[in-house]
Amino acid sequence: MAIEDRWREVRSRIARACARAGRDPDTVKVVAVTKYIDPAAAGAWAAAGLRDFGENRWTAARSKIEALGPGVTWHFIGHLQTNKVKYIVRFFHWLHSLDRPALAEELARRLGDGEEARSAPLYTLIQVNVAEEPSKGGISVAEAGDFLDYVHALRRSPLWKVVGWMTMAPRAESAEEVRWVFRTLRELRDRWRDHPVWAADRPLELSMGMSDDYEVAVEEGATIVRLGRVLLDGGEARVRDGPQTEREERV
Numbered sequence: 005m006a007i008e009d010r011w012r013e014v015r016s017r018i019a020r021a022c023a024r025a026g027r028d029p030d031t032v033k034v035v036a037v038t039k040y041i042d043p044a045a046a047g048a049w050a051a052a053g054l055r056d057f058g059e060n061r062w063t064a065a066r067s068k069i070e071a072l073g074p075g076v077t078w079h080f081i082g083h084l085q086t087n088k089v090k091y092i093v094r095f096f097h098w099l100h101s102l103d104r105p106a107l108a109e110e111l112a113r114r115l116g117d118g119e120e121a122r123s124a125p126l127y128t129l130i131q132v133n134v135a136e137e138p139s140k141g142g143i144s145v146a147e148a149g150d151f152l153d154y155v156h157a158l159r160r161s162p163l164w165k166v167v168g169w170m171t172m173a174p175r176a177e178s179a180e181e182v183r184w185v186f187r188t189l190r191e192l193r194d195r196w197r198d199h200p201v202w203a204a205d206r207p208l209e210l211s212m213g214m215s216d217d218y219e220v221a222v223e224e225g226a227t228i229v230r231l232g233r234v235l236l237d238g239g240e241a242r243v244r245d246g247p248q249t250e251r252e253e254r255v
């Protein structure tokens with residue numbers, strides 16, 4: 005199956021999940037995760053009309069960002085070391101993984117002081133480790149309020165827009181088993197909806213759902229799903245260097 009067909013299939017599954025939940029499919033954005041593929045294959049995805057791309061490592065992202073050029077939107081979705089923040093601030097449009105105070109401090113530093121390496125906003129999501137898995141990053145549900153206060157106190161630059169939440173569900177036999185994770189993140193969004201940290205000019209985002217569970221995530225309110233494997237056809241040139249998942253990266 006060509007990327008065009010896989011893309012159409014994903015969009016129609018999202019539309020059906022939206023219909024079940026009484027939602028408008030235009031409120032769900034797909035981030036195509038290119039971490040498994042090389043720059044030429046990523047270029048084919050862009051040629052097929054995909055516009056939002058996700059990467060979880062700067063070193064693997066760089067060649068693809070250069071190859072695709074302007075006109076596409078890059079989302080950093082992985083664990084971000086503080087010494088890589090300068091690249092993310094420079095080359096990415098979204099950061100899904102604000103997961104700890106030290107990272108918030110470094111973002112404040114890099115986006116402050118009139119030294120911005122960018123002129124467009126950096127849309128940032130707060131990562132929550134809902135299932136409290138030791139292998140994953142993110143604040144706990146209980147820490148959410150304090151963390152929002154902390155980020156709000158640090159945030160000075162108008163280019164730093166904090167716009168919602170992100171989570172990764174645990175691996176499971178069936179997506180139903182992790183529905184509670186997505187529901188918990190949605191409830192967290194609702195609970196802290198009026199916090200002053202949020203950018204006032206746009207709706208709050210919920211980045212949740214991957215290849216195995218995105219339809220359930222959409223039923224529970226996902227506004228962004230991050231899809232890798234479901235877009236692959238098995239014949240594409242794969243990237244072989246380095247870890248492909250957050251779990252591997254941390255061991």
Ligand SMILES: *Cc1c(COP(=O)(O)O)cnc(C)c1O
Pocket residue numbers: 037039060081082172214215216230231232233234248249250
């Ligand atoms: C790899 C990855 C994805 C995509 O996972 P698939 O199961 O291939 O769809 C989504 N989010 C994050 C943070 C990832 O690291």
